[in-house]
Amino acid sequence: MNTIKELYDYREMIFSLVRRDLKGRYKGSVLGFLWTFLNPLLQLGVYTMVFSIIMRSDVEDYYLFLFVALVPWIFFSTSLSGGASCIWSQKEMVKKIYFPREVLPIAFVTSQFVNMLLSFCVIFPILIINKKPINIQALCWLPFIMLIEYLLSLSVAMLTSGITVYLRDVEYILAIIVMAWQFLTPVLYSIEQVPEELKVIFTLNPMSPIIIAYRDILYYGKAPNAATLMQAIILGIILLMIGCFSFSKLKKHFAEEL
Amino acid sequence: MKEQNAIEVTNITKSFKIYQDKGNTLKEKILFKNRRKYEERKVLDGISFEVKKGEAIGLIGSNGCGKSTTLKLLTKIMYPDSGKIEMKGRVSSLIELGAGFHPDMSGRENIYINASIFGLNKKEIDKRLENIIAFSELEEFIDNPVRTYSSGMYMRLAFSVAINVDADILLIDEILAVGDANFQAKCFSKLREIKTYGTTIVIVSHSLGQIEQICERSIWIQQGKIKMEGLPRDVHPEYMNYMGEKRQAIEKKTSDNSNKEVVAEKNEDTESGNGKIKISYIKIQDISGEEKNVFRTEEMMKFVIGYKVYEEVMDSCFGIAIFRSDNIFCYGTNTRIDRFKNIRLLNDGEIVFEMKNTLLPGEYNIDVAIESEMGIYATYCKKICKFITYTDIEDIGVTRIEHKWEGSCFI
Known part of the structure; x- marks a missing residue:
């Protein structure tokens, strides 16, 4: 409870770290902030090329099918792998200044989240151009799904960033974990294509319901299924509790370990 | 509490x-x-x-x-x-200055980042912004990227933020x-x-x-x-x-490990003279006779110098000079200046030079000389020994000169 109040006092620090990250990222490049939009657009171009010319898929508009899932997935996976080093990389600050340590993972995940939102600015016009059905009622669910994904990403970022301080390997192991995790999440294919006996793994994976929901809303234009939602919420809350609890234990010795 | x-x-x-x-x-x-x-x-x-x-x-x-x-x-x-x-x-620490500074951002933007790390919110920073900029004396440069600042300017900006937190x-x-x-x-x-x-x-x-x-x-x-x-x-x-x-x-x-050897291996470089008299040992003592080589300013110290006579000398003179480690000549005197006359050295003996150490903190070297006749050295030993001075007074310069202040404004 104290931590939450303190985090509120330090909200300006979170905002300015996010602002610094977003503004500082493309500083010095010619196109500057435009890259934030250009990047997903170019990615989309590559996927379109590959999947409509080289690897044709049965799914209609496969590149869109993929893209609406890939953007949220990239948000999650960056929070997981990049978030791991967010405390380590600020060690000078952590060693010398007091602030609630949670600020660092929160700022990192938030800045990734804003990035995802900006990518969505690219997705919507393309969905409209491709005459995908836009269901207003379904779209109302989108912020809710995003919030759950945000909390989920924050939990893993807290967990990995805290552990990385004590065990530097985590950062490198995570690269592989993220790759494997992507294939255990219906990003490249739909959940229906998964063999029945493997479905258990997919249901335990907190990212599965979220990716499915994104695709339901954006690609199929329908409201996400209630069971999927409940599953996402419950898994999200459990993970958040684990993340917060372990972080509060780990943070006590950050300054000594760094 | x-x-x-x-x-x-x-x-x-x-x-x-x-x-x-x-x-x-x-x-x-x-x-x-x-x-x-x-x-x-x-x-x-x-x-x-x-x-x-x-x-x-x-x-x-x-x-x-x-x-x-x-x-x-x-x-x-x-x-x-x-x-x-x-x-x-509210606690503010001036332990690390300039935390979170981004080199590509302007001074103004960095003030916001840095101040927010101290836990200020936007309103509070807005209120202090003028003061921070004024204190740093960087008005003309405040909208330039911080990477263009000199390190002094960088620190000034950082310090201004930290000091204006109002903790x-x-x-x-x-x-x-x-x-x-x-x-x-x-x-x-x-x-x-x-x-x-x-x-x-x-x-x-x-x-x-x-x-x-x-x-x-x-x-x-x-x-x-x-x-x-x-x-x-x-x-x-x-x-x-x-x-x-x-x-x-x-x-x-x-x-303890080195002193004796140093005396033993005195060589041509540090010792000169015609050799009629030679210095056999030198000891630095405090007033109670204890040998040491670290002295407080204003402490009394004694140099005990032993000599060996190889050829009798009828009109000798002992001299001593103090140099600071950076070769500043701090003080020198001899028995002739102090008006001793007809010093005869017939047998081996020992003299004592006692002084009040008025030197300020530093490392000092001692030269000692003995003349065989006016202007001719029997022996001249450079840097024959050294001592260190420390103090709790904060005068600056080479030596503490006795002084007092007077005036109606002093109570």
């Missing part, structure tokens, strides 16, 4: 594991589990003190005594192993060496001003002068314990004496 206190520290302890070779990777953690030797070092061993609201205290002590650790515990960067720390009010408790670690002399003076008067508003200040510094100027109380920490506590002008001389004695012990250890 008592009403009038801003900080209460009760019996805190803190140990660190000092790894000889710290492995941070999984492989090292598992494979070398038994190989990873470490010793537990107790940095703080039961420290308790209280600081009243609006009081300024200084923490002093030799390197590694635990004063910086104490400050880190106060900022809550680290947590004590046992004991309790209670603080009332209830301000923790400072050895950072008053910011910018040029002008800006330092400004920082100092700002600190005094802040103090008058009732801010509690804790300073860690090696500069006792700085502490004396700001603090009402000094706490001397020695090996994790409080050795002495009280008015700076009571604590600091004791501390300086202790440091001097420690210096002496170290010097003695090294000189």
